[in-house]
Structure formats: structure tokens, C-alpha cells
Amino acid sequence: MAESKSLIKIKPNSYKSGDIVKVSFMVMHPMETGLRKDKKTGETIPEEYINSVKFEYNGKVITTMNVWETLSVNPVFTINMKVDGAGELKVTYTDNTGKVEETTEKIKPKG
Amino acid sequence: MQRRDFLKSLGVGAASAVVIPSMSFAAEAPKPRGKNALAYNDALGVATGGKKAEVSAKVKLKVPEIAENGAVVPVTVEVEHPMSESDYVKAIHVYATKNANSRCIGVHLSPANGEAMFATRIKLGETQEVVAVAELSNGTFLMASQSVKVTIGGCG
Structure with missing residues (x-):
């Protein structure tokens, strides 16, 4: 299994306190459904998908998601967020194999 | 003989x-195929608790009408509704009606989101309808749907 990577992107690049920004959380993840078969061996590829994602802003949970295997490979989750002062945005995801990973991004409003 | x-x-x-x-x-x-397989009507019943979801223009579902590759279909859901402490969009659910597991994602929002918007990319096995259901904090459900023509299925 390849090393998974995740990334948080905030649009636009510069924002002020009180603005509503777009937050995209991108993950490198196979999102296997458990229905696909290996073309060479004919064996079913086991399920491996993200089942929950949590967005926390300065320790407060703003959004949670129940995810199913029907999302695309390397999924992107985009939500809106109201900037409320400087701080940190933490995104945690878990998958059905029990893997938990978190990514953080600094929130630095200008003015 | x-x-x-x-x-x-x-x-x-x-x-x-x-x-x-x-x-x-x-x-x-x-x-049914797969461990999480659940038909659309059952899945909708689980999310709404048996309540009827009303078709509403307030829910804006953006999906391409023709998806060449069913493995990557961009979906955007916007709900025109205030996000104040007392009255906000509680959740957005996305369903693909004919996938083995019709549930795609359930997004639980809070007033801290500012605006009710959600975007992702989903897999579609065949030509079917994509449905977005928005749950408001007062307990009502609004929905929107659009059919997507899939040229190459993406749920191998």
C-alpha cells in the first residue's frame, strides 16, 4: 500500500476575519469498493475506503462526514468555513481498516 | 435401438x-453486491427517518449531464438557506440511485460553515439519477435530483 498523503487548501489565498472561505481537503486514498477483481489473479481486491472525515477549527468541530466507498479515488472534500480569528484547522480522517490520519493548516486572516 | x-x-x-x-x-x-449495499429508497428512509423529502429549488445540485468517465463525477451541492445559530442546514446527503451502495456521503454542517455548500467527486456505475437531500435544523427535508448519463461505468 502506497503512503497516503493529504492536503488542505484554502481559497482565496488572502482573507479577512469574518470572510467565508472555501476549504478543500484532498487525500491520496485508493477507495476500493470490494467489488473489483484483480485482472491478473482474478482475486477480489479487499475493501479499503474512508468512512469518516472531521473538520475542527480551533478545537471546535465544524463539520463531520459519513463517507461511503462510492466516492472517487483520491477524494476531495470541499466545504465553506467562516473565518473567526487566527488559529488552526485540523482535519482527521479514518478508514475502514482502522487507519487514522490528521492534517493541520494554519488560519492566518489579514486584518 | x-x-x-x-x-x-x-x-x-x-x-x-x-x-x-x-x-x-x-x-x-x-x-446485492458488496457489504454496504443498500438500495436508494431504503437509504433515504434511514436518513430522513421515514419523513418525506420535498423537491425544492433551494437545493442547487450541480452534476454534469453526461459523464464520460463514471469513476470521477464532480458533484456540488449548495443550499440557499441562512446559517444562523437557530436556523441552519444540518446535513447534506448525496445519493446515487442505482449504485450497489446508493449512499455516497452525509455531511453534517454547523453554523460555523457560514454557507451551506459541499463538493466532492463520486463514482457512478451506470446511467442514473444523483440525488441531494438537505436536512434543515427545524426537521424538514429538501431534495433535488438530476439524471447523469454515464458512458463508461466506474464501479468495477
Whole structure:
């Protein structure tokens, strides 16, 4: 299994306190459904998908998601967020194999 | 004569041997695929608790009408509703009606989101309808749907 990577992107690049920004959380993840078969061996590829994602802003949970295997490979989750002062945005995801990973991004409003 | 009878019985036997397994297979065919398989109507019932979701223009679902690659179909849902402490969009659910597991994602929002918007990319196995259901904090459900024509299925 390849090393998974995740990334948080905030649009636009510069924002002020009180603005509503777009937050995209991108993950490198196979999102296997458990229905696909290996073309060479004919064996079913086991399920491996993200089942929950949590967005926390300065320790407060703003959004949670129940995810199913029907999302695309390397999924992107985009939500809106109201900037409320400087701080940190933490995104945690878990998958059905029990893997938990978190990514953080600094929130630095200008003015 | 004996040889002819023997061949006849063999022929019948072979034919029945072919027919019977295929019939039993056909009886098993509608078995759901995958561990999380859930049909759309059941999945919607679980999310809304049996309440009826009303079709509303407030829910804006953006999906391409024709998706060349079913493995990556961008979906954007926007709900025109205030996000104040007392009245906000509680959740957005996305369903693909004909996928083995019709549930795609359930997003639980809070007033801290500012605006109710959600975007992702989903897999579609065949040509079908994509449905977005928005749950408001007062307990009502609004929905929007759009059919998507899929050229190459993405749920191998």
C-alpha cells in the first residue's frame, strides 16, 4: 500500500476575519469498493475506503462526514468555513481498516 | 435401438444438466453486491427517518449531464438557506440511485460553515439519477435530483 498523503487548501489565498472561505481537503486514498477483481489473479481486491472525515477549527468541530466507498479515488472534500480569528484547522480522517490520519493548516486572516 | 435410446437419455441428461444450474443461478442473481449495499429508497428512509423529502429549488445540485468517465463525477451541492445559530442546514446527503451502495456521503454542517455548500467527486456505475437531500435544523427535508448519463461505468 502506497503512503497516503493529504492536503488542505484554502481559497482565496488572502482573507479577512469574518470572510467565508472555501476549504478543500484532498487525500491520496485508493477507495476500493470490494467489488473489483484483480485482472491478473482474478482475486477480489479487499475493501479499503474512508468512512469518516472531521473538520475542527480551533478545537471546535465544524463539520463531520459519513463517507461511503462510492466516492472517487483520491477524494476531495470541499466545504465553506467562516473565518473567526487566527488559529488552526485540523482535519482527521479514518478508514475502514482502522487507519487514522490528521492534517493541520494554519488560519492566518489579514486584518 | 439400444444405442439410440442411450444417446437420447444422454442428450436429455446433458440438457437438463445445463438448464438446472443456470436456473438456480438466475434465482440467486438479484443478490446485492458488496457489504454496504443498500438500495436508494431504503437509504433515504434511514436518513430522513421515514419523513418525506420535498423537491425544492433551494437545493442547487450541480452534476454534469453526461459523464464520460463514471469513476470521477464532480458533484456540488449548495443550499440557499441562512446559517444562523437557530436556523441552519444540518446535513447534506448525496445519493446515487442505482449504485450497489446508493449512499455516497452525509455531511453534517454547523453554523460555523457560514454557507451551506459541499463538493466532492463520486463514482457512478451506470446511467442514473444523483440525488441531494438537505436536512434543515427545524426537521424538514429538501431534495433535488438530476439524471447523469454515464458512458463508461466506474464501479468495477
